[in-house]
Amino acid sequence: MSKSLRRVTAALDAAGLDARPVEMSDQTRTAAEAAAAVSCELDQIAKSILFGQGDGCALFLTAGGNQVDPDRAASLAGGPLTRADAATVRRVTGFAIGGVSPVGLISDVPIWMDARLLAFGTVWAAAGTPRHVFPVAPAELQRITGAQVAEFTTSGE
Numbered sequence: 001m002s003k004s005l006r007r008v009t010a011a012l013d014a015a016g017l018d019a020r021p022v023e024m025s026d027q028t029r030t031a032a033e034a035a036a037a038v039s040c041e042l043d044q045i046a047k048s049i050l051f052g053q054g055d056g057c058a059l060f061l062t063a064g065g066n067q068v069d070p071d072r073a074a075s076l077a078g079g080p081l082t083r084a085d086a087a088t089v090r091r092v093t094g095f096a097i098g099g100v101s102p103v104g105l106i107s108d109v110p111i112w113m114d115a116r117l118l119a120f121g122t123v124w125a126a127a128g129t130p131r132h133v134f135p136v137a138p139a140e141l142q143r144i145t146g147a148q149v150a151e152f153t154t155s156g157e
Contacts, residue, residue: 004095004104004128011104012134015144019134021127029098031064034133038124043116046125046141048100050089051081057092057109061102061125061141063116066153073152076112098130102145113147
């Protein structure tokens with residue numbers, strides 16, 4: 001088990017969740033591929049999108065079929081945002097792009113959650129690697145991440 005996957009599993013355990021990561025095939029680079037791999041709707045995939053903001057970062061948990069609207073996101077974060085590069089993502093989250101989990105982060109960052117995710121009984125989030133996801137009730141995901149539910153998306157993967 002990778003260090004990243006262990007960190008996510010430990011965070012889930014510490015939060016009192018019985019969620020266990022599932023390994024997918026290597027061909028899950030998009031939310032649509034991940035949804036097909038776990039047999040769920042596209043919007044049940046909780047994408048973790050990290051943006052840079054000055055010296056810090058902000059994380060947006062977005063339904064698989066939605067995209068972060070930069071203006072809405074910047075308004076929530078209180079200032080301009082830039083797409084975080086791979087080095088920043090690794091430094092701030094401890095995860096590689098494609099495997100950024102909303103739990104087990106190595107830094108505290110503000111987190112916002114797409115309201116669309118709350119429409120489902122279960123959503124699937126990255127578990128620290130590009131090949132692992134974990135199932136979780138959206139209310140539990142909000143609780144364990146401290147995410148603020150907000151409108152910051154546009155439709156379309």
